[in-house]
Amino acid sequence: MFAQLRKALISLGFVLIAANAAFAQTTTMEGDVKDTNGQPVKGAVIDITRTDIKGHYSVKSDKKGHWFYMGLPIGTYDVACVIDGKQVDSVKGVKSTISQSTVTDFDLRKSAAAQQSQQAAMQQAAATGQISAETEKGMTKEQKEQFEAAAKKASESMKKNKALNDAYNAGVENQKKGEADQDKAQKATDFKAAIDSFNQAGQLDPNQVAVWDHLGQTQYDLAMAQTGDEKNATLEASIATFKKAVALKPDDSFAYNQMGNAFAAANKLPEATEALTKAASLDPQNAATANFNIGAILVNHGDTEKASEYFKKAIEANPSYAEAHYQLGIAMMSKASVDASGKITPPAGTAEEFQKYLELKPDGPYAQSSKEMLTQLNAKIETKTVVPQKKKK
Numbered sequence: 223m224f225a226q227l228r229k230a231l232i233s234l235g236f237v238l239i240a241a242n243a244a245f246a247q248t249t250t251m252e253g254d255v256k257d258t259n260g261q262p263v264k265g266a267v268i269d270i271t272r273t274d275i276k277g278h279y280s281v282k283s284d285k286k287g288h289w290f291y292m293g294l295p296i297g298t299y300d301v302a303c304v305i306d307g308k309q310v311d312s313v314k315g316v317k318s319t320i321s322q323s324t325v326t327d328f329d330l331r332k333s334a335a336a337q338q339s340q341q342a343a344m345q346q347a348a349a350t351g352q353i354s355a356e357t358e359k360g361m362t363k364e365q366k367e368q369f370e371a372a373a374k375k376a377s378e379s380m381k382k383n384k385a386l387n388d389a390y391n392a393g394v395e396n397q398k399k400g401e402a403d404q405d406k407a408q409k410a411t412d413f414k415a416a417i418d419s420f421n422q423a424g425q426l427d428p429n430q431v432a433v434w435d436h437l438g439q440t441q442y443d444l445a446m447a448q449t450g451d452e453k454n455a456t457l458e459a460s461i462a463t464f465k466k467a468v469a470l471k472p473d474d475s476f477a478y479n480q481m482g483n484a485f486a487a488a489n490k491l492p493e494a495t496e497a498l499t500k501a502a503s504l505d506p507q508n509a510a511t512a513n514f515n516i517g518a519i520l521v522n523h524g525d526t527e528k529a530s531e532y533f534k535k536a537i538e539a540n541p542s543y544a545e546a547h548y549q550l551g552i553a554m555m556s557k558a559s560v561d562a563s564g565k566i567t568p569p570a571g572t573a574e575e576f577q578k579y580l581e582l583k584p585d586g587p588y589a590q591s592s593k594e595m596l597t598q599l600n601a602k603i604e605t606k607t608v609v610p611q612k613k614k615k
Contacts, residue, residue: 249318252290253326255283255303260331262287267304273315274298294318303328386426390433393419397440406447413444431471438463438477442484457488475505479512486519494519502539510540517549526553544582548592551575555595566598573599 251270255263268289270279274297283289296319302312311333318324393416400412420437423430441460445453464481468474482498485491495516502512517532533550536543551572558568576592583589 248293249296249320250290250292250323251294251299251301251316251318251326252288252323253301253328255287255289255305255328256330258331258334260329263305263330266328269302269304269309270294271300271302272297273300296320301326382426386423386430389419389423389426390430390436393417393423393433393436393440397436397443400440400443410444410447413440413447416440417444428466429470431467431474431477434463434467434470435474435477435480438467438484439480442480442487445484445487454488457484460484461488473504475501475508478504479508479515482512483515486515486522491519491523502535506539510536510543510546513539514543514546514549517546517553521549521553526556529553542582544579544586545588547575547582548579548588551579551592551595568599 253268255266255268257263262285263283264285264287266283266287266289268281268283268291270281270291272278272295277295277297279291279294281289281291297317299316299318300312300314301316302309304310310330311328313326313328316324316326396412396416396419400409400416403409403412417437417440420433420440423433424437427433438460441456441463445456445460448456461481461484464477464484467477468481471477478497478501482494482496482501485494485497498512498516498519502509505512513532513535517529517536520526520529520532530550530553533546533553536546537550540546554569554572554575558566558572560566573596576595579586579592580589
């Protein structure tokens with residue numbers, strides 16, 4: 223019996239030794255996965271790819287964010303962490319060992335910071351055309367190729383940007399000169415020089431809305447200093463330029479407003495109304511001005527009744543818009559009736575509009591005219607006396 227037991231133990235020992243010999247050719251890998259907040263990630267897929275010979279293994283992290291793979295052949299591996307189907311981090315060239323488990327952690331907070339630092343370093347390097355030895359050391363072959371391409375592109379861009387800025391700034395300078403000039407011929411000369419510079423800037427970069435806004439405005443200002451066919455041609459050029467601006471920036475209220483003014487100057491009433499209405503809808507703060515401009519255009523085209531609607535809209539947007547009150551009063555006066563005795567009876571509220579103008583601008587350019595209108599209407603001219611407050615003792 224003892225002999226049989228001894229024989230069995232010897233046999234068992236042989237099995238254990240044989241088993242240990244087999245396990246000696248394999249190893250284990252493990253690690254922890256943490257998200258950008260430092261919390262463990264459950265269910266992250268760890269892809270383990272052997273690089274010295276073909277082999278691929280996969281395991282998921284547990285609820286504590288820990289992953290463990292036992293029985294891997296000794297070798298060199300690339301280990302990647304995949305979350306929600308997207309690879310979020312990887313470690314290349316991990317060498318497994320016999321004596322102990324090989325640990326590969328994935329801390330997404332640290333890796334994100336490292337990637338941002340590396341990207342910032344590469345962007346800085348690309349912008350300056352210089353790269354530090356430390357940054358270059360951490361770059362792959364592909365990254366170095368990308369850097370060289372980016373550095374070349376950045377160099378070309380810097381040259382282009384300088385030319386763009388020089389042309390744009392020259393345009394702005396000549397535009398301001400033209401606005402300040404009193405001499406009509408010199409004004410036109412400066413505006414034309416500004417237009418040439420803005421066109422040059424537009425050729426260098428056609429996607430700069432500011433260039434088209436300034437060009438369109440300068441073309442409009444030049445048209446106002448011209449006459450006849452020359453004026454009409456410049457107005458059409460201004461309209462075309464503002465269309466480029468709104469094509470790039472559909473919410474460019476300035477471009478729509480100035481386009482509306484250009485249409486009005488070109489006697490294109492429907493187009494002017496449409497553009498100015500669009501400007502008002504895009505920028506409520508300037509809605510009063512846009513609606514006032516529409517009213518003014520309609521008055522110039524003899525449609526005072528419709529003009530009144532837009533002057534009212536301007537007042538609704540800005541109750542303190544003195545000029546809108548005055549123009550509304552004038553438009554309403556056109557609807558007044560005159561009896562045989564010469565008595566003028568305007569629509570209700572007409573006198574109040576002139577009174578409101580005087581209240582807002584007692585010394586304004588239309589103050590005298592407002593007083594004369596009130597006199598014709600036999601309305602009392604109301605004045606407000608401001609009583610100074612007593613100083614506190």
